[in-house]
Amino acid sequence: MMKPIQIGLLGFGTVGTGVAKLLIENSDVIQARVGTRLRLKYIADIEVEKDRGISIDPGVLTTDASMVINDPELDIVVEMIGGEGIAKDLMLKAIENGKHVVTANKALLAKHGNEIFKKAGEKSVDIAYEASVGGCMPIIKTVRESLVGNRIQSITGILNGTCNYILSKISDDGSMFEDALADAQANGYAEADPTLDVEGYDTAHKLAILTALGYGMAINYDDIYIEGISKITPLDIEFAAQFGYRIKLLAISKFKGGKAEARIHPTMIPFDNILSNVNGTLNAVTVAGDAVGEILLSGHGAGMMPTASAVISDIVDLARNLMAGISGRVPMLGCQMDHVKQLPVMPVEELSTHYYFRFSALDKPGVLSNISGILGKCDISLKSVHQKGRKTNGTVPVVMMTHRALEADVKKALKEIESLDVVGEKPVLIRIEDQNQGE
Amino acid sequence: MMKPIQIGLLGFGTVGTGVAKLLIENSDVIQARVGTRLRLKYIADIEVEKDRGISIDPGVLTTDASMVINDPELDIVVEMIGGEGIAKDLMLKAIENGKHVVTANKALLAKHGNEIFKKAGEKSVDIAYEASVGGCMPIIKTVRESLVGNRIQSITGILNGTCNYILSKISDDGSMFEDALADAQANGYAEADPTLDVEGYDTAHKLAILTALGYGMAINYDDIYIEGISKITPLDIEFAAQFGYRIKLLAISKFKGGKAEARIHPTMIPFDNILSNVNGTLNAVTVAGDAVGEILLSGHGAGMMPTASAVISDIVDLARNLMAGISGRVPMLGCQMDHVKQLPVMPVEELSTHYYFRFSALDKPGVLSNISGILGKCDISLKSVHQKGRKTNGTVPVVMMTHRALEADVKKALKEIESLDVVGEKPVLIRIEDQNQGE
Numbered sequence: 001m002m003k004p005i006q007i008g009l010l011g012f013g014t015v016g017t018g019v020a021k022l023l024i025e026n027s028d029v030i031q032a033r034v035g036t037r038l039r040l041k042y043i044a045d046i047e048v049e050k051d052r053g054i055s056i057d058p059g060v061l062t063t064d065a066s067m068v069i070n071d072p073e074l075d076i077v078v079e080m081i082g083g084e085g086i087a088k089d090l091m092l093k094a095i096e097n098g099k100h101v102v103t104a105n106k107a108l109l110a111k112h113g114n115e116i117f118k119k120a121g122e123k124s125v126d127i128a129y130e131a132s133v134g135g136c137m138p139i140i141k142t143v144r145e146s147l148v149g150n151r152i153q154s155i156t157g158i159l160n161g162t163c164n165y166i167l168s169k170i171s172d173d174g175s176m177f178e179d180a181l182a183d184a185q186a187n188g189y190a191e192a193d194p195t196l197d198v199e200g201y202d203t204a205h206k207l208a209i210l211t212a213l214g215y216g217m218a219i220n221y222d223d224i225y226i227e228g229i230s231k232i233t234p235l236d237i238e239f240a241a242q243f244g245y246r247i248k249l250l251a252i253s254k255f256k257g258g259k260a261e262a263r264i265h266p267t268m269i270p271f272d273n274i275l276s277n278v279n280g281t282l283n284a285v286t287v288a289g290d291a292v293g294e295i296l297l298s299g300h301g302a303g304m305m306p307t308a309s310a311v312i313s314d315i316v317d318l319a320r321n322l323m324a325g326i327s328g329r330v331p332m333l334g335c336q337m338d339h340v341k342q343l344p345v346m347p348v349e350e351l352s353t354h355y356y357f358r359f360s361a362l363d364k365p366g367v368l369s370n371i372s373g374i375l376g377k378c379d380i381s382l383k384s385v386h387q388k389g390r391k392t393n394g395t396v397p398v399v400m401m402t403h404r405a406l407e408a409d410v411k412k413a414l415k416e417i418e419s420l421d422v423v424g425e426k427p428v429l430i431r432i433e434d435q436n437q438g439e
Numbered sequence: 440m441m442k443p444i445q446i447g448l449l450g451f452g453t454v455g456t457g458v459a460k461l462l463i464e465n466s467d468v469i470q471a472r473v474g475t476r477l478r479l480k481y482i483a484d485i486e487v488e489k490d491r492g493i494s495i496d497p498g499v500l501t502t503d504a505s506m507v508i509n510d511p512e513l514d515i516v517v518e519m520i521g522g523e524g525i526a527k528d529l530m531l532k533a534i535e536n537g538k539h540v541v542t543a544n545k546a547l548l549a550k551h552g553n554e555i556f557k558k559a560g561e562k563s564v565d566i567a568y569e570a571s572v573g574g575c576m577p578i579i580k581t582v583r584e585s586l587v588g589n590r591i592q593s594i595t596g597i598l599n600g601t602c603n604y605i606l607s608k609i610s611d612d613g614s615m616f617e618d619a620l621a622d623a624q625a626n627g628y629a630e631a632d633p634t635l636d637v638e639g640y641d642t643a644h645k646l647a648i649l650t651a652l653g654y655g656m657a658i659n660y661d662d663i664y665i666e667g668i669s670k671i672t673p674l675d676i677e678f679a680a681q682f683g684y685r686i687k688l689l690a691i692s693k694f695k696g697g698k699a700e701a702r703i704h705p706t707m708i709p710f711d712n713i714l715s716n717v718n719g720t721l722n723a724v725t726v727a728g729d730a731v732g733e734i735l736l737s738g739h740g741a742g743m744m745p746t747a748s749a750v751i752s753d754i755v756d757l758a759r760n761l762m763a764g765i766s767g768r769v770p771m772l773g774c775q776m777d778h779v780k781q782l783p784v785m786p787v788e789e790l791s792t793h794y795y796f797r798f799s800a801l802d803k804p805g806v807l808s809n810i811s812g813i814l815g816k817c818d819i820s821l822k823s824v825h826q827k828g829r830k831t832n833g834t835v836p837v838v839m840m841t842h843r844a845l846e847a848d849v850k851k852a853l854k855e856i857e858s859l860d861v862v863g864e865k866p867v868l869i870r871i872e873d874q875n876q877g878e
Contacts (some may be wrong), residue, residue, distance in 0.1 A: 022588045022730055032655060032778035033587050033770065130585070136731040138577070138585035146569070146577035148472050149461045149751025216471060274737070277716065284735075291461055291748035292575040292738060296723075298713070299734035309730035312588025324765040331472065339471035 002036035005319040008068040008099075010090055011080035012045035012061075015104060015131070017052045018308030019078060023315075024054060034316055036323060042068045069094040076318050078311060079103040088112060095120050095127075100327070102314040104131035104307060107196075110205035110221040113212070117332045124327050128314035133206040134159060134283050136306035137299040138313070143213050143287060144334045150289030152214040154254040156433070157285030158278050159206045161301045162190045162197035163229050163249040167237075167266075168279040171246065174234040189281055199228035200249065200264040207251035211262045211345070214287070215255045216335040220262075223345035227265035236358060236428060239386075239399050240268050243356075246276040247430065251285075262345045268356055268432040349408040354383070354432040357402070359417065360395040360424040367422045368398065378413035380405040395424045401432070443476035444758040447507040447538075449529055450519035451484035451500075454543060454570070456491045457747030458517060462754075463493060473755055475762060481507045508533040515757050517750060518542040527551060534559050534566075539766070541753040543570035543746060546635075549644035549660040552651075556771045563766050567753035572645040573598060573722050575745035576738040577752070582652050582726060583773045589728030591653040593693040595872070596724030597717050598645045600740045601629045601636035602668050602688040606676075606705075607718040610685065613673040628720055638667035639688065639703040646690035650701045653726070654694045654782070655774040659701075662784035666704035675797060675867060678827065678838050679707050682795075685715040686869065690724075701784045707795055707871040788847040793822075793871035796841070798856065799834040799863040806861045807837065817852035819844040834863045840871070 007023070009016055023030070023040045031037050043056065044065040062068065069077055069090060077094040079101060081087040087105055094101055095116070103109070109116065109132055120127045130140045134157070143152065158164050162184055169180040181198065184190035196202050208221035229249050240247050245268035254261040269276045274296055278284040283301025288294045300306035321329055333340050361367045372382060386399040402410075414427050446462070448455055462469070462479045470476055482495065483504040501507065508516055508529060516533040518540060520526040526544055533540055534555070542548070548555065548571055559566045569579045573596070582591065597603050601623055608619040620637065623629035635641045647660035668688050679686050684707035693700040708715045713735055717723040722740025727733045739745035760768055772779050800806045811821065825838045841849075853866050 018730070026588055026590060026729070029590055029655070030588060032774045035770070035775045136734055138581050138734075141580065141585055142577050145756065146580055146752045147748065148755045149465055149469060149748050151465060151468055216468070274716070277713070289748065290465070291457070291744040291751075293742075293745055295575055295577075295736070295738035297734070297736055300732050303732075305730040306732055309586065309588050309728065312730075313585045316587045317584065320768050324763060324768055326763040326765065329759050329763055331474070335471045336474045 002323055004037040004039040006039055006041045006073050006075045008042040008074045009078045010044050010065050012043050014304045015307045016080035018304035019311045021054050022308050022312050034319055044068045065090055069097055075322050076100045084108050095123050095125055100126045100318045102128045102311055106132040106205035110208040113219040121337055126327050127332055128318055130314045131307050131310035133209055135301040136309045137297045139285050139297055147289050150291045153288040155210045155214050155287050157251045158248055158283050159251045160197055160203045161281035165189045165281045170234050171237050198230050200226045203251050203264045207253055207262055211253045213334045215260050217341045217343040220345050225263040225348035229266050232266050244270055260343050260345050266430055268430055270434050351407040352404055354437055355402040355410055356430040357400045358428040359398045361398045362422040363396050371417055374416050375413050378409045380409055380413055441475035441762055443478040445478055445480045445512050445514045447481040447513045448517045449483050449504050451482050453743045454746045455519035457743035458750045460493050461747050461751050473758055483507045504529055508536055514761050515539045523547050534562050534564055539565045539757045541567045541750055545571040545644035549647040552658040560776055565766050566771055567757055569753045570746050570749035572648055574740040575748045576736045578724050578736055586728050589730045592727040594649045594653050594726050596690045597687055597722055598690045599636055599642045600720035604628045604720045609673050610676050637669050639665045642690050642703045646692055646701055650692045652773045654699050656780045656782040659784050664702040664787035668705050671705050683710055699782050699784050705869055707869055709873050790846040791843055793876055794841040794849055795869040796839045797867040798837045800837045801861040802835045810856055813855050814852050817848045819848055819852055
């Protein structure tokens with residue numbers, strides 16, 4: 001029998017509690033699979049008195065995180081604190097001390113991953129982070145190990161359950177965004193301050209990681225275009241449905257001709273796109289590669305136990321390496337360090353795609369020709385124009401779908417149209433991803 | 440720079456060609472990820488003259504498979520021959536010679552996997568078989584590694600693209616089975632002899648592997664109940680749709696109370712089951728575990744390049760172990776050998792589920808009471824009865840949906856009903872999986 005693997009957990013919140021539960025309650029199956037015991041030696045948290053519904057040996061609990069990461073006997077540090085402050089300090093110190101680290105901290109990796117991975121490489125320790133993207137879905141392992149023979153062409157996903165719940169709710173019962181958000185908060189699917197989720201930042205953290213992994217490049221969060229869902233209205237969701245589309249907050253990343261694209265925004269996708277049927281808090285991601293064509297993963301992207309399941313898979317991966325006396329078996333960013341490319345992400349202005357516009361226009365002669373004249377002048381050709389519904393506040397909604405157009409041209413045109421006296425409110429722009437319409 | 444990993448390919452058919460293509464054409468990305476070169480030293484096949492559309496160094500091609508597996512320099516043997524004869528002999532000899540083996544041969548593993556894994560364990564070599572189930576979907580890795588912290592509760596999948604294509608075709612245009620099969624053959628989705636696919640054996644081979652992996656038991660192919668799709672009619676597909684169901688050939692396996700269930704049969708699943716929307720040649724599988732809830736994988740279950748992608752992921756896994764000088768890092772059946780349980784699979788007679796029956800009954804008074812009387816006597820209670828459509832050959836179709844019933848009772852009742860003078864043809868029985876109806 002091998003000696004047990006010694007684990008220290010930093011952070012006894014929701015996911016931390018799930019990790020402790022699995023290590024304790026499923027220790028029999030885990031041990032049968034791994035061939036040794038995973039011993040939860042420490043759980044460090046500011047709050048050690050609170051009842052989390054699991055029975056923990058009191059000797060395991062501590063408020064002293066430093067003691068945990070400095071214990072020479074400890075093999076693996078599981079960082080479940082979150083955020084970029086103390087979590088980063090403790091992680092860097094743990095690495096310095098030669099500990100392998102498991103984390104679900106996408107914000108930290110998106111912003112400081114390159115630094116952390118470099119340090120880990122120097123210290124010959126591994127950073128495992130399956131739980132940072134997509135909860136229980138094994139998307140990191142799939143891209144990094146299962147698709148290792150492919151040139152990855154695109155990664156597209158619904159990576160934030162809060163946003164997906166809110167958009168599903170608006171779509172199901174015509175709620176306004178604010179009401180759908182309140183409902184999500186009441187159900188525990190959204191935080192009191194929902195900014196990180198609804199404005200797309202959390203999704204962008206995850207896409208930053210996947211983009212690096214897929215295309216063998218350093219993490220480049222700052223270049224990602226980010227637009228959230230707070231401006232999505234039931235009206236646009238209804239129009240989208242009439243044209244055969246659903247609106248989802250998509251993380252979209254592509255690699256073509258040596259250029260990487262990465263963007264987060266509400267996106268219209270056709271009903272026959274499998275992601276259009278992923279509703280509620282579910283997450284899903286499709287990955288296209290030159291050999292596989294396209295594969296899909298779907299599952300719970302958050303929640304205590306689904307996320308803990310991903311953390312355990314990381315712990316076991318590291319435990320297996322420890323038992324074999326190795327590290328660095330799978331490179332942290334998918335490629336060997338010296339092959340990781342420093343690549344920019346294409347500015348969104350260079351994006352070429354199909355667009356949906358909605359204008360609030362005065363119901364007067366000449367307005368339509370005015371708008372379409374500006375679009376034409378800016379090289380934007382229209383696929384269809386619809387004047388729908390009735391007048392509210394003296395304006396009617398005019399909906400337009402474009403052929404493929406350049407984002408820079410679209411921005412220029414909309415700015416000019418917005419300044420027209422006959423157009424009220426800010427025009428609505430929603431990008432369309434529709435493979436049926438051709439590249 | 441590490442020395443290259445030496446690979447010998449046995450079998451230069453469709454998948455073998457795909458593997459060679461990826462090793463050659465994607466060697467740059469593979470090497471950047473693995474950190475060493477994967478050298479395709481040999482390709483052995485009876486036919487070495489045929490043009491497969493890739494340029495291979497003539498020194499690589501050989502008709503002598505023995506020479507390949509006996510080369511002391513060779514690290515990995517990739518068995519792409521298929522079948523249970525020569526493939527098994529060569530694989531066992533390769534193991535004997537201390538070679539690691541990659542295979543996509545589900546028939547061989549389903550029937551002789553226990554023997555092969557035992558031998559491999561004795562020789563400290565690994566058998567990798569991701570491509571044996573679900574083509575490019577990383578279902579083996581997901582169950583064995585990503586869900587390692589879960590007690591697996593069920594694995595349910597569409598694992599045969601041929602059957603899914605045929606059922607989709609019948610459903611789309613009302614084709615008869617024979618015509619849909621001919622169409623599948625014309626499109627290259629079905630073999631000239633389609634028995635292995637359409638009668639469910641291929642699906643059963645795959646489920647035998649997944650069942651073992653999921654529940655930590657030895658492979659037990661012989662106990663799996665197998666029923667194919669050759670008796671499915673457009674009429675039953677149409678009735679199913681009227682009740683909100685689609686018919687899919689499902690591989691179903693469950694583990695509850697220490698008992699394993701594993702069966703292959705046409706199954707009615709409700710429209711809101713995500714598997715009901717997996718159409719054409721696509722495969723998909725859902726896995727339920729106590730921590731993850733349920734996750735779904737979907738992708739191409741067959742074809743040259745998708746299958747080759749899975750083979751490459753196995754080759755890379757083994758290459759990484761070879762570079763680290765280790766083997767047996769992940770146990771072949773998920774559990775450590777001494778934990779693998781010898782478990783029977785529950786006989787289908789003990790199955791308790793919901794059923795759809797279709798009887799061809801004479802349009803005479805008393806027939807319905809006759810049939811329902813026999814069902815009642817056998818403890819089968821009906822949820823609904825429908826007499827649908829018009830008389831053909833003097834009979835009308837009578838469709839019944841049951842509450843939960845025991846398969847043994849159902850078989851007994853149907854036998855008695857079949858013998859009635861007023862019932863023509865053999866009654867049709869289709870099992871229903873519908874979580875909405877409760878357990």
